Amino acid sequence: MSLQEMFDVSDRSAIVTGGASGLGRAYAEVLAEGGARVCIFDLNQDELDRTVGELSRGNADVWGLQVDVTDRPALSIAFDQVAERHGRIDVVFANAGIDAGPGFLTPDGDRNPDGEIDNLNDSHWDKVIATNLTSVYNTIKLAARHMKRTGGGRIIATSSIAALYNDGIVGTPYMPAKAGVAHLVRQAAMELGRHNILVNAIAPGPFITNIAGGRMRFEEDRKAFSMWSALGRVAEVSEIKGLALYLASPASSYVTGSHIVIDGGLVLRPAEDA
Numbered sequence: 001m002s003l004q005e006m007f008d009v010s011d012r013s014a015i016v017t018g019g020a021s022g023l024g025r026a027y028a029e030v031l032a033e034g035g036a037r038v039c040i041f042d043l044n045q046d047e048l049d050r051t052v053g054e055l056s057r058g059n060a061d062v063w064g065l066q067v068d069v070t071d072r073p074a075l076s077i078a079f080d081q082v083a084e085r086h087g088r089i090d091v092v093f094a095n096a097g098i099d100a101g102p103g104f105l106t107p108d109g110d111r112n113p114d115g116e117i118d119n120l121n122d123s124h125w126d127k128v129i130a131t132n133l134t135s136v137y138n139t140i141k142l143a144a145r146h147m148k149r150t151g152g153g154r155i156i157a158t159s160s161i162a163a164l165y166n167d168g169i170v171g172t173p174y175m176p177a178k179a180g181v182a183h184l185v186r187q188a189a190m191e192l193g194r195h196n197i198l199v200n201a202i203a204p205g206p207f208i209t210n211i212a213g214g215r216m217r218f219e220e221d222r223k224a225f226s227m228w229s230a231l232g233r234v235a236e237v238s239e240i241k242g243l244a245l246y247l248a249s250p251a252s253s254y255v256t257g258s259h260i261v262i263d264g265g266l267v268l269r270p271a272e273d274a
């Protein structure tokens with residue numbers, strides 16, 4: 001196989017959930033640059049319209065569907081729409097997610113001094129688990145149903161380094177949600193491997209997106225995210241594209257059940273230094 005064939009995604013049909021901004025947008029962009037047909041699923045119609053408009057310039061085949069990944073019937077219909085238009089579904093990025101948000105911030109956007117588990121709003125727990133974990137289950141399930149019919153595919157979930165450690169910054173429900181994603185990916189890889197469906201997770205460290213950008217206004221978080229990493233900096237969003245292309249392409253044909261960290265070496269640092 002030539003180098004070009006190894007990274008060829010030009011015949012692929014892809015879905016990226018949460019692809020209207022941030023990391024998902026970068027996944028959609030690199031797939032489109034590689035010639036894949038890409039459908040972006042996102043809740044935010046304005047961002048979706050803007051991103052689809054920007055990414056579908058030239059010959060790129062990018063379109064979007066407004067869908068909430070926590071809404072199972074709507075998500076199922078959206079998958080069917082893509083299968084009908086593209087004929088098949090080869091690559092699915094289960095990426096949509098939200099931050100720990102108001103569970104640990106005050107309504108004014110300051111850090112909540114009482115933002116600990118005994119004061120956590122239950123509806124906040126439910127929302128973060130639904131959006132960051134259960135939606136990944138919803139997405140993997142539908143992807144597997146479609147891919148089994150066409151002989152295989154690639155499913156890539158966005159986990160986080162939050163799956164690997166705990167801290168007082170990111171928020172109570174976010175950490176177990178991402179740990180759940182890591183384990184769900186391994187379980188799905190075990191179950192789906194014989195169907196030629198490879199399931200992996202990308203575990204990013206700090207990338208400047210809408211999610212992480214909000215937290216960067218806190219001095220202690222900027223310090224944590226930048227100075228704890230071996231590279232001494234946070235990442236540009238475009239730095240996720242190489243790994244995304246690798247996992248979507250023939251180059252990664254023997255990689256499944258992996259939780260691949262891309263964090264500038266942040267998790268290398270012993271907890272006592274943090």
Ligand code: NAD
Pocket residue numbers: 017018019020021022023024041042043044047067068069070095096097098131132158159160161203204205206207208209210211212
């Ligand atoms: P982002 O806010 O830029 O993008 C998230 C996208 O998901 C948005 O377009 C949003 O509208 C969409 N979305 C949210 N809820 C949705 C829902 N219910 N249905 C459909 N779409 C929905 O943030 P991001 O940083 O690009 O986040 C993408 C993923 O990366 C998330 O799973 C996040 O937890 C993970 N992550 C991000 C970082 C980071 O530093 N940015 C680090 C680790 C993990």
